[in-house]
Amino acid sequence: MNRAQSPLGQPLDRVDGPLKVRGQARYAAEFDVPGLLYGAVVSSAIARGRVLRIDSAATEALPGVHLVLSHLNRPPIASYDEPYEDADAAEGSPFRPLYNDRVLYSGQPLALVVAETQALARHAASLVHVEYAAESHQTDLQAVREQAHPAPAEVPPPRGDFEVAFNAAAHRVEGEYGTPVEHHNPMEPHASIVQYQPGGELLIHDKTQGVQNCQRYLEQVFGLQDRIRVLSPFVGGAFGSGLRPQYQLPLAVMAALALKASVRVELTRQQMFTFGYRPRSIQQLKLAADGEGRLQAVEHQAIGQTSRFEDFTEHEVEWSGMLYACDHVRLGYRLAPLDVYTPLDMRAPGATIGVYALECAMDELAHEVGIDPLELRLRNYSEINGNQGKRYSSKELRACYRQGAERFGWSRRPAQPRSLREGHELIGMGMATGVWEAMQMPASARACIDADGKLLVTSATADIGTGTYTAMTQIAADAMGLPMADVEFRLGDSSLPQAPLEGGSATVSSVGSAVQRACAGLRQKLLDAAQQSPASPFTGASPDAVEFIGGRMCLKATQHAVELKRIVEVSGALESEAHVEPGEQRQQWATATHSAVFVEVRVDEDLGTVNVSRVVSAIAAGRIVNPKTAGNQIVGGVVWGIGQALQEETLIDHRLGRYMNHNLAEYHIPVNADIPGIEVIFVEEHDSVVNELGSKGVGEIGIVGVAAAVANAIYNATGKRVRDLPITLDKLL
Amino acid sequence: MSENPSAAGAIGTCTITLVLNGEHRRLEVQPWTTLLDLLRDPLGLSGTKKGCDHGQCGACTVLLNGRRINSCLTLAVMHDGAELTTIEGLARGAELHPMQAAFVRHDAFQCGYCTPGQICSAVGLASERCGYSREEIREYMSGNLCRCGAYPNILAAIEEALPAVRGQKQEDAR
Ligand code: FES
Ligand code: FES
Numbered sequence: 003m004n005r006a007q008s009p010l011g012q013p014l015d016r017v018d019g020p021l022k023v024r025g026q027a028r029y030a031a032e033f034d035v036p037g038l039l040y041g042a043v044v045s046s047a048i049a050r051g052r053v054l055r056i057d058s059a060a061t062e063a064l065p066g067v068h069l070v071l072s073h074l075n076r077p078p079i080a081s082y083d084e085p086y087e088d089a090d091a092a093e094g095s096p097f098r099p100l101y102n103d104r105v106l107y108s109g110q111p112l113a114l115v116v117a118e119t120q121a122l123a124r125h126a127a128s129l130v131h132v133e134y135a136a137e138s139h140q141t142d143l144q145a146v147r148e149q150a151h152p153a154p155a156e157v158p159p160p161r162g163d164f165e166v167a168f169n170a171a172a173h174r175v176e177g178e179y180g181t182p183v184e185h186h187n188p189m190e191p192h193a194s195i196v197q198y199q200p201g202g203e204l205l206i207h208d209k210t211q212g213v214q215n216c217q218r219y220l221e222q223v224f225g226l227q228d229r230i231r232v233l234s235p236f237v238g239g240a241f242g243s244g245l246r247p248q249y250q251l252p253l254a255v256m257a258a259l260a261l262k263a264s265v266r267v268e269l270t271r272q273q274m275f276t277f278g279y280r281p282r283s284i285q286q287l288k289l290a291a292d293g294e295g296r297l298q299a300v301e302h303q304a305i306g307q308t309s310r311f312e313d314f315t316e317h318e319v320e321w322s323g324m325l326y327a328c329d330h331v332r333l334g335y336r337l338a339p340l341d342v343y344t345p346l347d348m349r350a351p352g353a354t355i356g357v358y359a360l361e362c363a364m365d366e367l368a369h370e371v372g373i374d375p376l377e378l379r380l381r382n383y384s385e386i387n388g389n390q391g392k393r394y395s396s397k398e399l400r401a402c403y404r405q406g407a408e409r410f411g412w413s414r415r416p417a418q419p420r421s422l423r424e425g426h427e428l429i430g431m432g433m434a435t436g437v438w439e440a441m442q443m444p445a446s447a448r449a450c451i452d453a454d455g456k457l458l459v460t461s462a463t464a465d466i467g468t469g470t471y472t473a474m475t476q477i478a479a480d481a482m483g484l485p486m487a488d489v490e491f492r493l494g495d496s497s498l499p500q501a502p503l504e505g506g507s508a509t510v511s512s513v514g515s516a517v518q519r520a521c522a523g524l525r526q527k528l529l530d531a532a533q534q535s536p537a538s539p540f541t542g543a544s545p546d547a548v549e550f551i552g553g554r555m556c557l558k559a560t561q562h563a564v565e566l567k568r569i570v571e572v573s574g575a576l577e578s579e580a581h582v583e584p585g586e587q588r589q590q591w592a593t594a595t596h597s598a599v600f601v602e603v604r605v606d607e608d609l610g611t612v613n614v615s616r617v618v619s620a621i622a623a624g625r626i627v628n629p630k631t632a633g634n635q636i637v638g639g640v641v642w643g644i645g646q647a648l649q650e651e652t653l654i655d656h657r658l659g660r661y662m663n664h665n666l667a668e669y670h671i672p673v674n675a676d677i678p679g680i681e682v683i684f685v686e687e688h689d690s691v692v693n694e695l696g697s698k699g700v701g702e703i704g705i706v707g708v709a710a711a712v713a714n715a716i717y718n719a720t721g722k723r724v725r726d727l728p729i730t731l732d733k734l735l
Numbered sequence: 736m737s738e739n740p741s742a743a744g745a746i747g748t749c750t751i752t753l754v755l756n757g758e759h760r761r762l763e764v765q766p767w768t769t770l771l772d773l774l775r776d777p778l779g780l781s782g783t784k785k786g787c788d789h790g791q792c793g794a795c796t797v798l799l800n801g802r803r804i805n806s807c808l809t810l811a812v813m814h815d816g817a818e819l820t821t822i823e824g825l826a827r828g829a830e831l832h833p834m835q836a837a838f839v840r841h842d843a844f845q846c847g848y849c850t851p852g853q854i855c856s857a858v859g860l861a862s863e864r865c866g867y868s869r870e871e872i873r874e875y876m877s878g879n880l881c882r883c884g885a886y887p888n889i890l891a892a893i894e895e896a897l898p899a900v901r902g903q904k905q906e907d908a909r
Contacts, residue, residue, distance in 0.1 A: 015839050015840060015842065016839065016842060018847070019838075019839035019842075019844075020831065020835075020839060021847075022844060022847030022850050023822075023831065023835040023836075023838045023839055023844075023847075023850060023851075023854060024782070024822065024823065024825075024826055024831070024835065025780075025781070025782015025783070025821070025822030025823050025850075025851040026782065026823075027847050028781065029781075029784075029848060031781075031785075032775070032781035034779050119776070120772065120776060121765070121767060121768065121772060187882055188846070188848070188882055189784070189786045189792065189794055189846065189848040189849045189880065189881070189882045189883075190784070190786070190846070190848040191785070191786070236846075236847065237846060238784070238846045238847070238848030239845070239846040239848055239882050239883055240846075241882075268785075270788065271786070271787040271788065271789065271791075271792075466845075466846060467844070467845030467846030467847065467883050468845065469845070630842050631842060631845075633842075634842050634845055634883075634885060634888060635845070637884060637885065637886075637887055637888070638845060638883050638884035638885060639884070640884070641884025641886060642884060665787065665789060665791060666786070666787045666789070666791040666792050666880065667789070667791040671880060671882060672884065672886070673877035673878075673879075673880060673886075674872075674873045674874075674876045674877045674879070674881075674886045674889065674890065675873045675874045675876075675877040676877075677873070677884070677886040677887060679887060680887050
């Protein structure tokens, strides 16, 4: 028999690739709806105060304008906090769009103009005149850092005695690191189309990482139980921006309800800077080591910014208590509220900035002790997560260090900074460790096979470019022994089986496990069905006695086989649904992904420009379902890390409390010319604890540590230690 | 699909003709409608993406008389008689354009939102007198942002497909 190779672990092309390259994948704003009206948002020009008057006479006089919606005339919405609390809500009182006359931040939506074309709506919105009673505001974290309050987060308690150990140690480093506000800026702007159905039901296309999160939010806020279905089959990037329902969604719903018509609201690029973002941070690191470089004491104190209405927290300092072995650790995390919107999880939230500071401090410590930075990491290697006192279920970080260093040629790194040059370019090499959680959430999936032998698997998860469609198809094809072409995976529909938010690198682990389990249930049903026919060779066979391969079910002992479609022809379509909770076995273990990233930079001595010339990223993330799409995820993370290190920063004019560079020309992200060859290595890592697949997820780990590796390489090249990101040329001159 | 994009109808429209993906079209457009908005909304050719509407991202790249342009930065009325190719016009039926096929093979995208612009831009590059080395391709493709960061794969796909696309163009020109 033809033993078809399992698709698991194969570098297969994306199953949604052809649709995407043909321009046929439809994103939130792109559905053709009869009678569609278009909304344009009027944004606040002040950072704090009240709206006194909204003059929309000129707007309403324009033919083709249907509505100017504001807090004065919106449909009723919930008046308690709870209904607004979505699955990724921060602690506090969530923002309520068009709720009342309060202005909480610059860029806040104050009105929505609905008209017959997008251009008309935009023009009409520009004619709305808002009068304010402005109040004084504060948007500068530096100015209020002393007033920060303890973050409502479970920061691990201190262990050992930091003070004594720090003071007694042979080597000490301390420093303050700063990271700026960054915005997700997916290429697709946030958009929603609310399709008003004849019966008053709403069929909604939204850009989101969680269709059911949006559905629940709308049901609660508008009191519309059982009348809402949210679709999101394609998402043009999100990186966290789609974890919470963004304001264009409730605005579009309000307009649709008010007009009993279908409405689209698409944000402009400028408005993409008027909701969540990565918060600015100020971090203090203190590390001490003995003469051999063994860590004696670690302290990591962080201050983050938040809004006045919610306390946004992320895992920022935890990493310093778990990445290396150390007995004396003190971690702290405080927040300072400002007149800004609440921050939002953004690619590897917390770790991206916290590990940056830790890994730069480790580089400083290596120089202080006088040993190689990689050697310092090896001397402090830990098999346990010190915060939890638990062993890692698997941790092949040593292999990452070894294979990464070898591929990169780390041994050629000059120990002495500023000692390698080519013409006017200074060359430097740096490295850092990366770490991220390996999570699993409760998730469900349904698998259904029809008489043509086609398998349809569904779950209300998302594919934001992460490759969910492809990975789930592979997992299902493997589980059923079917060719990829006979399997279809559907997602992005709130009516499908329950799935968690697509985020935190947990989708393969969570939804993948549910897909596997649903397929196992379906295999059982196929066996049961086969046993129904008289004189079936499968009679009495246990599930272990059969295997599914090449579209058939076979008796292992006799190799007797039957095509799955033959079974279904008789039984009729078969279906199985499964719900999977994170396994109990996880409790006893610490679970994490790790990486070692090596970077070479070239710094122009005269101009201060930094060119990243080489990157090697070695990843330990358990079993990789698809090395092609997973490798792409890691590359994307590295690109983000380079942007974080050298370019990305949203700047506020604190006098106005408003972003100054809220567009893609002035908010710099890497372009093709900025990105060198990036080599990704997946080291072999086996894990039987994280989930049945043994996969840990790869969406976040790629970015973690990259900015530190770049900063450390710049130090190696120039002898300059810049602790404030991004490292722009002015800081190097 | 409506051929009359003037929804409000109150203000005068202009008539233009376009050869759009090989098809002759007569269209009524408002004088302020950008080429991008014409394609996406009334014509339903949403393969051309809007990432910024300000000429800053390249997601809206189309081929106008064979040259790549940002369709958000130009008005539709300015192109009466032009030949326009969008991402929807590249494949020949079931057969992908070599650039499209290379993008799939090299996984030169993640979310896919910048992809039509990248592909049109790369096809446009094939008609230019540049882009003959990796460095040049990276440079001349830098007007097309990819927030997913698929740049190395984009480079690999273009490097592979460019010679074939160039060859095809020369043949077509003969
Ligand atoms: S949409 Fe035209 S360049 Fe961005
Ligand atoms: S593939 Fe997502 S922006 Fe390029």
